[in-house]
Amino acid sequence: MLRVEVAQEILELATAVDKFRAGPGPERHPIEVGNDLRHLRHLIDLLEMDFAQRAAAWASTDQYEREGSASPADWIRHECHLPRTAADASIAAGEQRGNLAESERAVEAGRIGFAHFALMAKTARALSESPTAAPFAEAPLLQQALSHSVGRFRHDCAHARHAADAKGALAEHVELVEARSLELQTREDGAMFLRGFLDSVGGATLRTALEPLARFSGADDRRPRDQRLADALVELSSHVLDKGVLPATQGVRTHLQLTASVETLAGTAGAPAGELEHSTPIPAATAQRLACDSGVTRVLLDAKSVPIDVSRERRLPGPSTRRALAVRDRGCTWPGCDRTVRWTSAHHIVHWAHGGKTDLQNLVLLCHRHHWMVHEGGWQLARAPDGRVLKVPSLPDRAPSARAPDQPAVA
DSSP: OOOOOOOHHHHHHHHHHHHHHTOOOSOOOHHHHHHHHHHHHHHHHHHHHHHHHHHHHHHTSSHHHHTTOSSHHHHHHHHTTOOHHHHHHHHHHHHHGGGOHHHHHHHHTTSSOHHHHHHHHHHHHHHHHOTTOOOOOHHHHHHHHHHSOHHHHHHHHHHHHHHHOHHHHHHHHHHHHHTOEEEEEEOTTSOEEEEEEOOHHHHHHHHHHHGGGGSOOSTTOOOOHHHHHHHHHHHHHHHHHHHTOSOOBTTBOOOOOEEOOHHHHHTOTTOOOBEETTSSOBOHHHHHHHHHTSEEEEEEEOTTSOEEEEEEEEOSOOHHHHHHHHHHHOSOOSTTOOOOGGGEEEEESSOGGGTOOSSGGGEEEEEHHHHHHHHTTOOEEEEOTTSOEEEEOOOGGGSOOSSOTTOOOOO
């Protein structure tokens, strides 16, 4: 049986680290603490370089396979408690130490950090492994590393990689595009989990579309960023449906299909829930919001639920009414909201199911979020004598919770 021992120099290092950590030491001036941080970070970078050299040497063996791991990086990820990207960066840095002598000396002198070196090493490795790449040039990148942050240097390396190997960079990008996926998993209660992967361009496109919609909408908006992004995705989808730009489905414009009784829309006690395509039954308040600014098909049923009459009733404001709403409200009327007209829908202050008219006096423009707050959130809107729209807070039992139950943790 092989006896495993820790190298003597590592034991001595551990003793020194324990001594360093034994106490906070005398209180020091912030300038002195800052100087300590710089020196401590440099020592950590030097240790990272040594770790990388050992990681590369270990990765050149088949020991990871003997211990049941899929790859050297996978073993290091588990055994050394590192993210996979950090494990791979350490191996690349160790492999390239002999090829990046100037950069290694820059780390030893404290002119750049290990993070800079690891990015350069991964770039050098990628170019060395590509049959279409030009030789790697260390000097220009090192000059950029000396003055650029790690985040900016990552972009520098990407540009250098593309300049030296455009075909290889394209092949790598295509591989990422081919790995794209989106999974929509519906829970028993109709809520949906989203899990997916997008390449850099796809991710940038989605983020560019969501960011303007994910901003805070007024002083009373206390949603955390993840909730604002989730609301932005739903609002973007609703906007696209409203504009009718999606391909038609069986000759009909793609739209949400809601089925609800008159009693449900009127909020009558004992009424059934609403039915929504691709969802479980939804609350009456949600059905009322969706029906607030929609086309309605009236279906009369007999005692056996057989349709006996079908007719169309218009609940959408007509073009002239919509233009007048746009001129009068100029966007979402919720106090403090800056959503423009094209990102709003018409809300009946008195719902048409309760006899409210589809006219200017009974209509206001609301964005997706604030339309939800009026219906499901329990808030109310009222007009002041001077025409201003006033908001009335929701009752405690109608106030939405800060986060939905059973929300999965983000890995």
